[in-house]
Amino acid sequence: MAAPVFPKGYNIKKRRSQALAFGMFRILSISIVLILFAILGFIIYKGAGVLDWDFLTEAPSDGMTAGGIMPAIVGTLLLMAGSAAVAFPVGIMSGIYMNEYASKTGWTVRFIRLMTNNLSGVPSIVFGLFGMALFVKYLGFGDSILAGSLTLGLLSLPLVIRTTEEALKDIPDGIREGSLALGATRLQTIWKVVLPMGMPRIITGLILSLGRVSGETAPILFTCAAYFFPQLPTSVFDQCMALPYHLYVISTSGTDIEAQQPIAYGTALVLIIIVLIINILAGMLRKWFERRLKIK
Amino acid sequence: MKKIADKTVRWVLTASGFVTSVVILLIIGFLFTEGAGLFGEKVIEEGYVLAVNKDNPVRVLDAAQIKAVFDEDMTNWKEAGGPDLPIETFRLEDMDEYFTEEQLGPQYENAGTLITSLVASSPGMVAFVPESMIPDDARLVFIEDCNISPEEVFAGTEWYPTATPAPLFGILPLLAGTLWVSFFAILIALPFGISIAVYMSEVASERVRGFLKPVIELLNGIPSVVYGFFGLIIIVPLLQQVFGLPVGESGLAGSIVLAIMALPTIVTVADDAMRNCPGALREGSLALGATRWQTVARVVIPSSMSGIASGVVLGIGRAIGETMAVLMVTGNAAVVPHSILEPLRTIPATIAAELGEAPAGGAHYQSLFLLGVILFFITFFINLCVEYISSRNRAKNS
Known part of the structure; x- marks a missing residue:
């Protein structure tokens, strides 16, 4: 039997359309990389000249036209810590419940997952409204670090739950059964076997959620952020400055654009650096974890 | 002892599992109570009345009409169903034009009587004054003060929350702005997004993929104010030059x-x-002699359509709810947009821009919470769509 003979141009046409399509995809992908580098490069280029020790350690002065951004950096770090204190314990426990206790097919897990997914889709400004109505007004915390941390904590909760759940899901059941077969209780199994194994991935997720919190502006607009609060906060009921809010205020409602634009570039650069550090840290942890798995 | 500890832990874990559900309920509860309060508010500013001459048969004006009257867009009572009579408006600020300081008295104690007699003597006048100023025996009639009605809000095309005497809370311009901006955003993002996803998963080598993945993650991690700042400094001036716009801040x-x-x-x-x-699936298609591109286009993409769709829907959700970046670059004009090159304003941007200035508990404040409710339900609906798509997908695969 003779081999099937394709018309001569057939293959070339197919090849051409493939080359065309894949080439286009490649160009579009490269353009995304270019966009990222344009944004990063632009801000690094413009901000690098502003960034020095004084900028990082001084309070703003002369009506926000001079000085540094130290209170905003401290405020953002405090808010990150505060939201972590809210979201981490609750989120991790919730993730453990979903993966270790609740029945996988029952309505509770389906319901909680639906609610968690919905919460993660709620726009950040709605969290801001909610935080203002509940924490600032109803519970009477006022504009404070406490109210801001609680709002940001709730915002990052779905992310923490999801990472915990996914980290625990990949741990094989055999390991749990082995521990239970040795006479350990369920709690001991979770505490001594499951959590330590899942920890690296949970920590990676937690770090990424901190990154998200560090850049959020809308939720703290009405719960915490102060336009100008040069001294450092002394209690959780104080307002504080925050980097993203500072950038927003300075770049939109500045009074002296000439003097304030460098500060805006500097603030944006510090924000970007925080995000970069967090992403690199998370990436390194992930690699380290993967290597550890391979050895086993 | 161990059992008790186990039980307590189990109980605590279960409780924390339901925290997100409780938060959702609290969000709905708080936003709803504040937002629904808007419909209990009066159209005319609290403590004020619109007084007209008693011979004037017009008793009812809706918020839009009141605004038109005081903006002098409506100048004849005929348009409000009254007699053919020019409308004269009177606000407290106009007092100096009508009366001298001696007439008013040092503490303005005569103002009430003077205004009453002024309105009583001019048949076409409507005065916007504090209720406490008008003497009890004044022979004036007040325009009936209705509650803010849902149709004024949901079908209203004008958003003037701080207008006096009657603020307008028509949400249509904001809703249109939100959908308009998000629609174009997805229109731009869709071809890029799908192409990059195809490239990353089907075409690129592991090394290129290992480079692209962190880039995408980094793009996701950049705070929205930084995007807004970048847009403000780079994109806005660029658009202004390219399209020759009066202002670059645009949809x-x-x-x-x-x-x-x-x-x-x-x-x-x-x-x-x-x-x-x-x-x-992939191997089957390749074995039949299809090229990689044919396999991608006819097999891989159709079979993962639902996943792609949920990605797009999630992207829409993210675009609709985004606040800061949009607030910084869209110019914030609360008008129904006619073209994407005009300034417009979205729902989240409106909340962010106005909540700080709205007095707590007032109609403006409540209207912003109502916007929050609307936004919440739009995104809630979008999430349900994603759930539906992915649950259908699971059913298909199993």
């Missing part, structure tokens, strides 16, 4: 920034979906 600027921000979501989800496409 298009918002769409471009939103497209960049929605991209990581679309790419990540669509990439995941295509990588989960079973290898056997």
Whole structure:
């Protein structure tokens, strides 16, 4: 039997359309990389000249036209810590419940997952409204670090739950059964076997959620952020400055654009650096974890 | 002892499992009570009345009409169903034009009587004055003060929350602005997003993929104010030059920034979906002599369509809810947009821009919470769509 003979141009046409399509995809992908580098490069280029020790350690002065951004950096770090204190314990426990206790097919897990997914889709400004109505007004915390941390904590909760759940899901059941077969209780199994194994991935997720919190502006607009609060906060009921809010205020409602634009570039650069550090840290942890798995 | 500890832990874990559900309920509860309060508010500012001459048969004016009257867009009572009589408006600020300081008295104690007699003597006048100023025996009639009605809000095309005497809370311009910007953002992001996802999962080598993935994650991690700042400094002036606009802050600027921000979501989800496409399908197609591109276009993409769709829908959700970047680049004009090159204003941007200035508990404050409720339900609906798509997908695969 003779081999099937394709018309001569057939293959070339197919090849051409493939080359065309894949080439286009490649160009579009490269353009995304270019966009990222344009944004990063632009801000690094413009901000690098502003960034020095004084900028990082001084309070703003002369009506926000001079000085540094130290209170905003401290405020953002405090808010990150505060939201972590809210979201981490609750989120991790919730993730453990979903993966270790609740029945996988029952309505509770389906319901909680639906609610968690919905919460993660709620726009950040709605969290801001909610935080203002509940924490600032109803519970009477006022504009404070406490109210801001609680709002940001709730915002990052779905992310923490999801990472915990996914980290625990990949741990094989055999390991749990082995521990239970040795006479350990369920709690001991979770505490001594499951959590330590899942920890690296949970920590990676937690770090990424901190990154998200560090850049959020809308939720703290009405719960915490102060336009100008040069001294450092002394209690959780104080307002504080925050980097993203500072950038927003300075770049939109500045009074002296000439003097304030460098500060805006500097603030944006510090924000970007925080995000970069967090992403690199998370990436390194992930690699380290993967290597550890391979050895086993 | 161990058992008790186990039980307590179990109880605590269960409780924390339901925290997100409780938060959702609390969000709905708080936003709803504040937002629904808007419909209990009066149209005319609290403590004030609109007084007219008693011979004037007009008793009812809705908020839009009141605004038209005081903006002098409506100048004859005929338009409000009254007699053919020119409308004269009177506000407290106009007092000096009508009366001298001696007439008013040092503490303005005569103002009430003077205004009463002024209105009583001019048949076409409508006066916007504090109720306490008008003497009890004044022979004036007041325009009936209705509650703010849902149709004024949901079908209203004008958003003037701080107008006096009657603020207007028509949400249509904001809703249109939100949908308009998000629509164009997705229109821009969609071809990019799908192409990059296809490239990452089907074409690129592992090394290129290992480089692209962190890039996408980094794009996702950049704070929205930084995007807004970048848009304000680069994209806005660029658009102004390219299109010769009077102001560069426009819907298009918002769409471009939103497209960049929605991209990581679309790419990540669509990439995941295509990588989960079973290898056997791919191999079957290749074995039949199809090229890689034919396989991608006719087998991989159709079979992972639902995953791609949920990525796109999630991207839409992200675009609709985005606040800061949009607030910074769209120019914030609360008008129904006619073209994407005009300034416009979205629901989240309105909340962010106005809540700080709205007095707590007032109609303006409540209207912003109502906007929050609307936004919440739009995104809630979008999430349910995603759930539906992915549950259908699971059913198909199993």
